[in-house]
Amino acid sequence: MRVNTRHTPAFGVARVVLSAGEAVEAHPDTVLAHSFGVVRSRKGKGRGPAIFTAPAQGGWMDLAPRHPGDVYPLELSGQLGWSVAANAVLSRPATVRHDHPWPAHQTLFGGDSGFLKHYSGTGPLVFASRGPVDALTLKAGEVVTVNPLFVLAYPDTVQVRLRALDPAEPQSIKTGEGLALDVAGPGTVLVQTRPSG
Template sequence: MQFQVQHSPVFSTLEISLAQNEFVVAQPNSMLTMTAGIGISAHIGRQSPKDNVAVDSDTSRDSAPNTGGVRSAKPKRKHSWTGGFKSLLGGESFFTAEFRAKSDGETVVLAPESYGDIVVLNLGGETGFYLTRGSYLANTGQTDIRTIYGGLKGLMSKKGLFLMHASGAGHVFCQSYGSVVHRELAADETIFVDNRFMVAFSDTVTYKLVKATESVRDSLMSGEGLVNRYTGPGHVYYQTRGRPSGGFLSVLLDAFF
């Protein structure tokens, strides 16, 4: 498998070249083009990576071509309505789309729904990443993407009651709004980011909702109000533009889910 991010940072697309039986799982309605030898199947919820036998090699990142692979036998399906509803609660689609190559040399191109860059998260250790609402685009390899209950902490930090967590071995591709800034935080290093701009961050990073300034008056009148404080070690990816608000009802739903 090879992948390449093209046309970044505004009109980014993700081109993935597949060998026979290799596949990529993606958000529905994200396919831009594909070759004739690509088969599409739709599933409810997500499938456990334990159902696949795969080999994934090291790859480079960003816009340069990347090599690696997921060559597997036809997986046993373990999708469920529960998994679909969990995806909805995490801000993603009820269904997932699988693009599988019927022969070598097949290609599929994915296009995010927003005007922005594509972030490549490389997974392959004991740690993973949290994805913010609407940032998931696709994944390859032995990646396990789950919707987990964030509790009051997630609600108060404006991430909602449910969070998406990616772990395992492989790649997760995130869509953004605008360009993306990557920061690697050292232990106890802190950065403040409004959650509207956050795309993904390592699960080793701790976060907490705090006032933008010591003064409540200054926090409110400056328009900043409450922001999230992220403390390392780990990686944070945030976008340079916030997604337009969909109105009061949309804001209310985002706050809870």
């Protein structure tokens, strides 16, 4: 599976090129077009993501986010997992899995499902970012505070702590509103340059 992007960073479109029989998960509402013969199958009931499988001759799919911004393919090597903003994944191959529950997220959010999901495996995980993607590269021991509304993804190499900006103000584990995420390196934190929500 290969990913090519165009119209970035404001109105990104990702072309996912599939070999014979390769499959990718994406939300049907984000499919702009695809080559003839690509087959769609539902993962379950409702309006969630679907699985798209290439025919014997291979194929392609063009995916466009529901909002303006960048599309960003992150190549997972199988060595590291990534914590990703809950609604940021545009597509993922079958070789990339959603790890649920993820112990570090349970520590971060308690029993609630928070504003992050964890992914691991190999292959391109494609993000839909609000605005262009920026990278904050941290050295070992370097700490930065990130507004959760701007977090796109970070690797398992970093350590994180979630705290209230003002204990007297409302906070939301679901969105990150009213919270701050302290991140300690080493690692690269990917942020979107416009807030989610």
